Amino acid sequence: MLKSKTFVKKTRAGGVLKIVREHYLRDDIWCGSEVCKECKDEAPVLQEDACIESNLCSYPHYLIPDTNVLLHQIDILEHTLIRNVIILQTVLQEVRHRSAPVYKRIKDAIHEKEKHFYTFTNEHHRETFIEREPGESANDRNDRAIRVAAKWYADHLTKNTNGGSLKVVLLTDDRANKEKAEQYGLTVYRCEEYIKSLIGNPELVDRLALKPDDQNEIIGSKLLFPEHLPLSRIQSGIKNGGLLQGTFHANRDNYLEGTVFINREGEDINEVLLQGLQNLNRAVHQDVVAVELFPKERWVAPSSVVLQDDSPNDEDAEEDETENKLKGVPPDSSVLKPTGRVVGVIKRNWRPYCGMLSQSMIKEATRHLFTPADRRIPRIRIETRQAANLAGQRIMVAIDGWPKNSRYPNGHFVKNLGTAGDKETETEVLLLEHDVPHLPFSPAVLSFLPKMPWSITEEDMKVRADLRHLCVCSVDPPGCTDIDDALHCRELENGNLEVGVHIADVSHFIRPGNALDQEAASRGTTVYLCGKRIDMVPELLSSNLCSLRSNVERLAFSCIWEMNHNAEIIKTRFTKSVINSKASLTYAEAQMKIDDTTMNDDITKSLRGLNRLAKILKGRRTEKGALTLSSPEVRFHIDSETHDPIDLQTKELKETNSMVEEFMLLANISVAQKIYDEFSECALLRKHPSPPPSNYDILIKAAKSKDLDIHTDSAKALADSLNNATVRNFPYFNTLLRILATRCMMQAVYFCSGMDSDFHHYGLASPIYTHFTSPIRRYADIIVHRLLAVAINADSTYPELMDKHKQSSLCNNLNYRHKMAQYAQRASVAFHTQLFFKNKGIINEEGFILFVRKNAIIILIPKFGMEGTVFFENKDKPSPRLKFDSEGPTLEVEEHTFHMFDKVKVTISVDASNIQHQRIRMALIEPVIPGVSVPVPESEPVAKKAKLDC
């Protein structure tokens, strides 16, 4: 075990510390090749027959990429054609330090068996380890280490194949490195050179990332952007307070504007506004940047102008014009925000983007602009020879870099997703853009499913309460196949009522730590799109074994209360159980049963009891200040054959909806209290922070325009004033106000009780809350189930469950997935709305003004629950006289003044002129304003903003 360890000291001077580390060199690190007889590797990774057909190397060969090749050309290396690659430890470590996403991708590639990627631990190999020489830089030393390892491989393979034809090829783009390697007797190519020599896969060339050397020829020499500061100066700047560090968020509506959120604590400025291309200085959405604040006299207000980068060609000149327009806005001292400019990028957060190619005007050109689907991402210049094929296709592109003399970032083609406008392609784009994991479940995951036919065993019965005799039923929306909750209510002998909420026992099937569990944890939630559901757990569980369908025996986790007739809880009991649901009803069916006085069976009685209690509970909750908010939601009727939407209606809420909701809330609160009592450090809870007062500004202003006062000091005050806010002859006003109030709210989030002290749920007015009732579609509920099971001694615990740091990172992932799922859902609705209107043609409809912007109004159409923008400014036409008053806010267009909540009439149609962003076009019909109320070309649906998710 302890054999032959030569012992080398490795010193690393960081500051004044001298760190001494041992470094053992080994003789038992194998080369990983099938051919080699000398190495005793049990499972060699590299194939004997390593053939990639190439003009340059006609012999079988292994590839050794250097660090830069790996960092920049990861898209190439991920291609299935590239196999038998040796990744040196030196390279891997450097990549780890420089780019986490690439590191993760290369690790995934290494794990994939078909790729035959082998990691050679050269730093610990006796013959390939080298020491840094005096005067040699760390980079040079690493380059030399790579060459030495490559040389060792070359010699090693020649020796062990008796002079066979197997060779190694070093890939490097560094000229000096290449020269030295050639002198050293290695076969070495530049990455581009090698990839171009490959026979039979021309599309690989498109994936090549552009290198800084090549960029000069592409772009004119005009310097467009100020140079970024070097990292060392940024760091010292941040330390002495001259610069601020934050995450850059591009503005969705205006490409010349963005905000940097400063994420350092104790900083009095937490948002910095950036305006104009120069000041944005090549920051891309989500990058971590360093900003410099302007003096106060240069501070500006965020413009409410909606601007899109629509310039059809690649020219850089005409930009100035739009920028001037921005600057022409007169400053209003009350709304000035801290303004600054980006001086450097600390960390790029680029990912591959979906979008479409805007073809160059010149037919034979190979350089084209790519327009991402996400409007916060700038357009990207790519080089491709297959532009003709890619026209009208959705494609994926990665950014390589953004030189200071280029108007757009440079990138390369990654993948073709399919024809734009296709339902499948669009759904795929939507899922990719929102980072929703949607691949089919892997065999490893499926292997942890219970074997069919499955039935409840004797052992299950022993540890569970037998509640099969109870008259349990479930109430869900129509067509629901993943039923995770069921209810019952019965009178006890002592006159009290027993109410039970029964939740599918998913944690019985998903055991901690296995592949199934990990997959569910990473997906976090089921995503419901129009006509499609991306399951969190495989269908066998979600729609069968865990679904509490009627008249089958199912495992459940029950929460049973004893209540008196005033809905006061006398006793709470949690138990794992077996139930047999007597009926699965829809909301409408349940409502019918309750209302029909002739029916008197057990189920109906049970439902009536529940309904009565629910009303009391709801009354009490509202009393405490729970908010009733509103957001327009729509439901599509989907054609069963073509899967096209044929009708659209807003969701209707029945009494039974609120009945089920009330008991779910009660169960969640009871469980939250229980798990928090038991595990004060690691309970997974959900909180809804109260919004900062400034969030309500728009709401208060809006109400004032109708002479109403909204009090926002507490949830209770807000709820009351919302209830009182009605305007005669305007019944929809209250709903509009509630929609606005919803937009003022913060996002509710999961958190670990040991990491936070504020547990309050603002919207529900509950001091503590969690999610327990939907384990089939939310992973948080599974964790809560496990915690509760441990608390009642029904299950054993496991390490990760009790680790608050792991819980906390899990919460972060769940919050992220939930947010993304919501966005994806909205995007899907928007897409289907477009399909609907495409089929319908032009429609005239009434709507209300929801927001007033500087050059546009945003209109809500209650009938379809959708929003659209009417623009008053246009490039092709002289704009009408506009006067914006941010106090109202009102917008004066020619003679007419628009207020919030004004009723207008618009015509809706689909604008298909841009296939990438097919838009719903809205144009004003009423009120009639000459020169304006004719169809205006630019309009598109604005994604709904965050709504309250309970």
Next chain:
Amino acid sequence: MAGLELLSDQGYRLDGRKATELRKVQARTSVFAQADGSAYLEQGNTKALAVVYGPHETRGSRSKSLHDRAVINCQFSMATFSTAERKRRPHGDRKSSEMSLHLKQTFEAAVLTELYPRSQIDIYVKILQADGGNYSACVNAATLALVDAGIPMRDYVCACTAGFVEDTPLADLCHAEESGGGTSLALALLPRSGNIALLQMDARLHQDHLDALIEAAMTACKGLSKVLDDVVRQHLEEVSVLTRD
């Protein structure tokens, strides 16, 4: 980036060892002539010096002495130059006192103290260079020093640390691994009987992992006992050659 990668996918640790492998252990006994027993031990870059005096009459107040067995007096100290940043106080701080106490408890379990009633055995240990596993290096060095002093013991006492990284127990942690987060457990074992003389762990660990971790530490201790045994035998051979004529 996010800290150091303590265990690579290929199963190598920072310094190139595999999960169960120990650091290189080198030791010498009888390094000082004046003391009754002494030893110098290197466990990787951790270097420890142990000196034993006794058994002798109890010094100072009589009340300390026990009528049925010997008192063991341990003193632990660290050289000012032993760590990357120079230490201010070589001994007497809280950590050192705790370490002294642990050493005392360990050796009370191993030394046959009942053979020397009313007497005292002094063990002085000094860390010359610290690179993780100070406690275990001290125990191992002290064991050799006790053997050198000819004090009867039940067995060698071998100590080793083990840590838990990415669900794999790692034996004999170096400084980087100890400070890189995660759990570290120190165990002193009497290898032949398998009795545990001392078990110490400060961080939180789920109980499911405890068995695996103790198992790893015990295996490591057994490996160490072989090394220590070799050192003692080698020393005996050298001495017997010298004293033959």
